[in-house]
Amino acid sequence: MSTALVEREPGTSGSRPGTRRVLVVALALIALQVTIRGVLAFRGEFYWDDLILIGRAGTYPLSSPELLNYDHDGHLMPGAFAVASVVTWLAPMQWWPAALTLVVAQLVASLAVLRLLWLILGPRRVLWAPLLFYLFSPLTLPAFAWWAAGLNSLPMQAALAWVAGDALQLARTGRRRHAVSGIVVTLCASAFFEKSVLVPFVAFVTVALLYRVDGVRRPLRVAWQRAHPLWLGSGVVLAVWAAWYTTVVASRFGVPPWSMVAGLTHHGLSYGLAPSLLGGPWQWDRWNPSPPWADPPLVLVVAAWVAVAGALVWSLRCRTRTGWVWIAATAYVCASLVAMISTRFGPETTYELAQTLRYFADSSVIVAVAAALVLRSAERRPSGVRSRAVALACVVAFVVSSVWSTVTFARSWTDNPTGEYLATAMDALTEHPQDPVLDHPVSVWVLLPVTYPHNLVGSVFSSLPGRSDISDHTTALSVLDDRGVLVPAELMPLRGVLPGPVPECGYAVTDDVVTPLLLNEPAGDWEWTVELHYMAADDGAIDLGFPGRPRVSVPVTEGLGSVYVRIPGGGAALQVESATPGLNVCIGGGSMGVVVPS
CATH class of the missing domain: 2.60.120.260 (Galactose-binding domain-like)
Structure with missing residues (x-):
């Protein structure tokens, strides 16, 4: 096959009005997604790690190494702490700027995914299918609604799509500005989430797989040659970042027992990831103060695995050279599983951890890209009217299923005592600012003792203006009770x-x-x-x-x-x-x- 196939852009021969229609519908879908996510975000409140972010932001200045170099439970995330510092400076202890950062980050990620899908599929209506999956899949809900998780996950989702798009543009045009853009975005994503080290590898595999489905010989070599400035520059970024990470962060990797591996894998895939591919899980469970986790009915679990098997068979029979697309997507999911299990297992780890979905949120981009590559590949058997009707029915069913899962998640997520506790406590601590308060832990329904010293009132409310002095000594005892009310206390x-x-x-x-x-x-x-x-x-x-x-x-x-x-x-x-x-x-x-x- 000629390497000219590398340059083809599907659908570019279509009419200009058709191109405009595809783009307008895609942007309208993004606007709908951001609106729904915006409602969810602004109905939320600070939760768990969010209080650690604003607590440290209120304790240390923005330029402080104690803030930016902090080892947060195995995460090196100076970008997230910098955002928290700005938000805390803008409106101390207020949720609305934090919610706004989530909405803006989601918009950026969604536009980046649209750009990548456009580069893979061109202005074709079939582009709407993988875009719909990314926009409305409940797979990204838990990581979006939780601010601390969103500050990790959303920049990475945006980077996965943007850098892969830059790699495709660099390979097609040879313009070095795409290499510079990809390197900068990789660096920025790494500042928010250590898992972003996968971004350049995903970009390389995306380019190579596109060449593969186009029938280009030696796709790996061509992908390297055509975009090598991006790969070399990204390698330098990752090497520097790895040195920084290993210097700051204490390793949490370990080898869990096989029973733990099997249990977390089964729960993560069967009750978490797989149902979300059909818009599940439909229902969620929660034990405060833990986050919600997917609790799909058995019929949805079975249907999900049947659907995955059916899609695999259809892809291999009806589309050319798509086997490696499935292998690559599966490898990414497995890498996410390994990272979660090897760093989060322990004697008190429950299998429901894998059902919280936030460890698979970035896989939504991978699934969308994999679907786009399969749709780009040549058809062995042309689709008929019946096939298109089935595809349309599947899309409608997925959207309805996803919207229902979003509604049920919102109900579970808003069952969060933190917001009411914080509001009551802020009123109590500012009512008589002349009365000092002995530092003490906040309610266990807000932060458990394992987060010490960030569960102390002095840390959580460090940025609250006009409050009582919270110190390690006092002449009269008072504490915040589980409602956030300041009450007399005794030893x-x-x-x-x-x-x-x-x-x-x-x-x-x-x-x-x-x-x-x-x-x-x-x-x-x-x-x-x-x-x-x-x-x-x-x-x-x-x-x-x-x-x-x-x-x-x-x-x-x-x-x-x-x-x-x-x-x-x-x-x-x-x-x-x-x-x-x-x-x-x-x-x-x-x-x-x-x-x-x-």
């Missing part, structure tokens, strides 16, 4: 400070001696709250903490007083020292435990 004592050796003083604290405060029994490593009763000769401060751990500077006032201090660590004794030169303090005793609502 539940679990340990006690033994009486001191100095008569009528207890423990004599000076600025030149570290004084141990003995506990009635050793304390485990924890975030403890200590209540101390003291008598100070003057106003000043003391440093309090466990051996080998950071100390907390605690202000004291002249005369008798009591103070509550939040201290990390553990051991058989606390250590205290005067932080004010010449200050003498007597500590008569105290207790240590956890703070609970009165």
